[in-house]
Amino acid sequence: MADDQRTFGVAVLGAGRMGLTHIRTLAGIRSVHVVVVADPDPAAAERGRGVARADRATTDAFDAIRDPAVEAVAIVTPTSTHAVYIEAAVTAGKAVWSEKPIALDLVETTRVVESIRRSGQPVQLGFMRRYDPGYLRAKERIESGELGRIETFRALSRDTYPPPLDFLRTSGGLFLDMAVHDLDLARFLVGEVEEVQAWGANLVDDRFAQAADIDTAVTLLRFRDGALGTVETARHSAWGYDIRTEVAGAEGKVVIEAGQKTPLTFSRRFGYEGDHFENFPDRFAVAFQRELEAFVAAILAGETPTPGPMDALETLRLAVAVTRSWSEQRPIRVADVQA
Numbered sequence: 447m448a449d450d451q452r453t454f455g456v457a458v459l460g461a462g463r464m465g466l467t468h469i470r471t472l473a474g475i476r477s478v479h480v481v482v483v484a485d486p487d488p489a490a491a492e493r494g495r496g497v498a499r500a501d502r503a504t505t506d507a508f509d510a511i512r513d514p515a516v517e518a519v520a521i522v523t524p525t526s527t528h529a530v531y532i533e534a535a536v537t538a539g540k541a542v543w544s545e546k547p548i549a550l551d552l553v554e555t556t557r558v559v560e561s562i563r564r565s566g567q568p569v570q571l572g573f574m575r576r577y578d579p580g581y582l583r584a585k586e587r588i589e590s591g592e593l594g595r596i597e598t599f600r601a602l603s604r605d606t607y608p609p610p611l612d613f614l615r616t617s618g619g620l621f622l623d624m625a626v627h628d629l630d631l632a633r634f635l636v637g638e639v640e641e642v643q644a645w646g647a648n649l650v651d652d653r654f655a656q657a658a659d660i661d662t663a664v665t666l667l668r669f670r671d672g673a674l675g676t677v678e679t680a681r682h683s684a685w686g687y688d689i690r691t692e693v694a695g696a697e698g699k700v701v702i703e704a705g706q707k708t709p710l711t712f713s714r715r716f717g718y719e720g721d722h723f724e725n726f727p728d729r730f731a732v733a734f735q736r737e738l739e740a741f742v743a744a745i746l747a748g749e750t751p752t753p754g755p756m757d758a759l760e761t762l763r764l765a766v767a768v769t770r771s772w773s774e775q776r777p778i779r780v781a782d783v784q785a
């Protein structure tokens with residue numbers, strides 16, 4: 447059989463909100479056969495099995511990882527479980543695609559990155575914005591040199607709704623849970639960051655203060671090559687999911703902003719109406735699909751999938767530096783943040 451017709455077996459761990467999205471994508475990829483869906487909630491596992499048309503459902507993630515028909519494991523479980531499942535899968539000789547992050551602290555992440563390195567298994571993490579067509583095109587333009595020397599980076603993310611209090615308590619906080627996507631983009635589009643300074647505030651909802659967290663923040667970045675940046679983060683937006691990014695250089699700039707969801711505007715005398723994306727599932731639907739397609743293509747081609755463990759580690763280091771700057775109310779050099 448020609449290699450591009452090869453089918454490989456995948457186990458999906460976690461069939462919740464994101465799990466079902468990823469299961470639908472995997473089920474639609476010709477070279478993938480979803481062997482097993484695991485979730486401690488039997489109804490969720492069975493629902494996932496049905497959507498994937500998988501051979502079986504199980505409530506035991508380790509049973510799914512060990513299945514001899516499984517070559518790759520897709521991990522879409524709560525964040526606190528990613529590390530243990532990634533380690534178990536690579537140790538069992540399986541390739542891994544996992545939702546970000548590996549873990550919320552540098553010690554655990556560094557340990558898992560080392561296990562992955564020892565295993566030699568390919569691992570990709572779900573920083574999906576890197577697969578959004580807008581961000582991909584921006585990256586190409588920047589790398590082609592068309593913008594000239596990069597001078598500034600601006601990113602703004604506003605979530606439509608604040609998350610539940612229970613989620614907030616274990617989320618890792620505004621910077622590790624949410625700003626991390628913009629911090630990853632800063633590294634992806636411009637390069638490594640030398641120093642950060644962050645301010646945070648509670649302007650949206652008292653529950654953030656109850657969870658010892660903030661709901662609004664502004665972060666300043668100084669890149670290693672001298673460029674400067676800002677990241678604005680808010681847990682609430684009354685007008686819809688608001689994600690905007692700009693990279694400006696000596697010769698030009700790129701702006702990444704999804705205008706509206708429905709390709710219809712209504713105009714009349716001095717009036718104009720369009721709609722906004724509601725949240726990440728609709729704004730990043732294409733990116734969620736392409737990140738998995740890219741993983742499968744890399745595995746079939748014997749190439750290293752990206753973004754990999756080192757990107758996850760360095761983006762986490764940056765997010766930890768920003769968190770520390772906010773809590774200690776001082777600038778932090780990223781290189782000073784060690785496990």
Ligand SMILES: NC(=O)c1ccc[n+]([C@@H]2O[C@H](COP(=O)([O-])OP(=O)(O)OC[C@H]3O[C@@H](n4cnc5c(N)ncnc54)[C@H](O)[C@@H]3O)[C@@H](O)[C@H]2O)c1
Pocket residue numbers: 459460461462463464465484485486487490507522523524525527545546547572573574726
């Ligand atoms: N990339 C993104 O933009 C993005 C967006 C949303 C969520 N996520 C990440 O996706 C992951 C899952 O989030 P979600 O929103 O689908 O959560 P969810 O709570 O909707 O689903 C999690 C599922 O995992 C199951 N589960 C719980 N413990 C488990 C265990 N030990 N082993 C196996 N399954 C277990 C639960 O029963 C549930 O069905 C999280 O890490 C989250 O950070 C990423």
